[in-house]
Amino acid sequence: MGCDGGTIPKRHELVKGPKKVEKVDKNAELAAKWKYCALSQEKLKRPIVACELGRLYNKDAIIEYLLDKSAERPNTEVVAHIRSLKDVKELNLTDNPAWEGERRNIKGDCYEDMHLAMFICPVVGLEMSGKHKFFFLQTCGCVFSERALREVKTVICHKCGDPFQEEDLVVLNGTKEEVETLQKAMEERRSKAKTAKKSKKSKDTKVSKTQDSAESCKLPQNPSESKSASENGEGSSGSSSDSAPGPSTSGESLKTLKATAGPFTGSKRSIQDMKDKSEAFKSLFTSHSSAKRTKDQTSNWVTHTPYHF
Ligand SMILES: [Zn+2]
Numbered sequence: 615m616g617c618d619g620g621t622i623p624k625r626h627e628l629v630k631g632p633k634k635v636e637k638v639d640k641n642a643e644l645a646a647k648w649k650y651c652a653l654s655q656e657k658l659k660r661p662i663v664a665c666e667l668g669r670l671y672n673k674d675a676i677i678e679y680l681l682d683k684s685a686e687r688p689n690t691e692v693v694a695h696i697r698s699l700k701d702v703k704e705l706n707l708t709d710n711p712a713w714e715g716e717r718r719n720i721k722g723d724c725y726e727d728m729h730l731a732m733f734i735c736p737v738v739g740l741e742m743s744g745k746h747k748f749f750f751l752q753t754c755g756c757v758f759s760e761r762a763l764r765e766v767k768t769v770i771c772h773k774c775g776d777p778f779q780e781e782d783l784v785v786l787n788g789t790k791e792e793v794e795t796l797q798k799a800m801e802e803r804r805s806k807a808k809t810a811k812k813s814k815k816s817k818d819t820k821v822s823k824t825q826d827s828a829e830s831c832k833l834p835q836n837p838s839e840s841k842s843a844s845e846n847g848e849g850s851s852g853s854s855s856d857s858a859p860g861p862s863t864s865g866e867s868l869k870t871l872k873a874t875a876g877p878f879t880g881s882k883r884s885i886q887d888m889k890d891k892s893e894a895f896k897s898l899f900t901s902h903s904s905a906k907r908t909k910d911q912t913s914n915w916v917t918h919t920p921y922h923f
Contacts, residue, residue: 644744647787651675663702666800668786706756708736737762737772748786753778
């Protein structure tokens with residue numbers, strides 16, 4: 615059994631022990647979920663979004679993925695349920711005042727505290743590091759710890775005051791079971807939306823039909839209206855031809871007039887009377903004072919072209 619050099623091997627050199635199982639530090643794995651984008655694996659930085667399953671992403675990573683879904687990149691199975699930016703919600707996170715981020719460790723010469731979280735719960739101040747359960751609201755995107763939601767029973771968001779319901783709460787980086795229930799809820803919601811869309815579509819066609827008939831009723835009125843406009847004088851000067859009150863009226867009444875007036879009456883009003891339009895915009899039209907000429911400026915032989923009106 616001896617080797618050529620006359621050495622005598624010891625037992626541990628010949629007998630292999632049981633295989634060492636490589637243990638993944640569970641805490642480190644958990645912490646990573648709260649620090650890195652689930653898609654790009656880059657550090658999370660604002661704007662941060664969350665999906666309906668409660669995973670955290672950098673918004674630009676999601677946009678990049680949505681722009682080109684066919685591109686080969688790792689982790690795409692994580693975002694397979696995201697069809698558009700509507701399927702994610704931008705989070706309204708609360709900064710941890712103790713976290714200084716990259717700034718402090720810019721030289722890389724000091725210890726970076728891995729346990730310090732970037733964000734905290736705005737109500738009870740718990741760190742969002744994975745140790746505590748956090749929820750986000752699908753309505754407004756605000757993020758809270760479970761403790762805050764449990765201690766302060768409310769139906770409006772603690773941070774922005776938007777009303778919400780129990781089903782708007784999505785647990786962030788939840789357990790396997792929690793993700794499964796979220797997935798079920800998501801599928802239910804989507805199938806519901808699909809059927810709702812279908813019924814709405816058939817309704818829409820009905821509505822547009824009735825609108826069509828209403829418009830055809832209106833149409834005969836139109837020629838008489840335009841006639842009265844031409845009767846009232848030159849369309850170019852505009853201000854007198856309008857049934858609208860003169861230039862002295864305030865912008866507000868003009869606006870309400872604009873809102874109430876139909877599509878035909880609206881076009882009758884001169885652009886030069888619109889107070890909300892800029893001078894530069896008005897000068898684009900022939901009715902503007904800069905486009906008008908005095909008698910000696912216009913030559914006699916020029917035919918009167920209709921666009922002077
Ligand atoms: Zn909110």
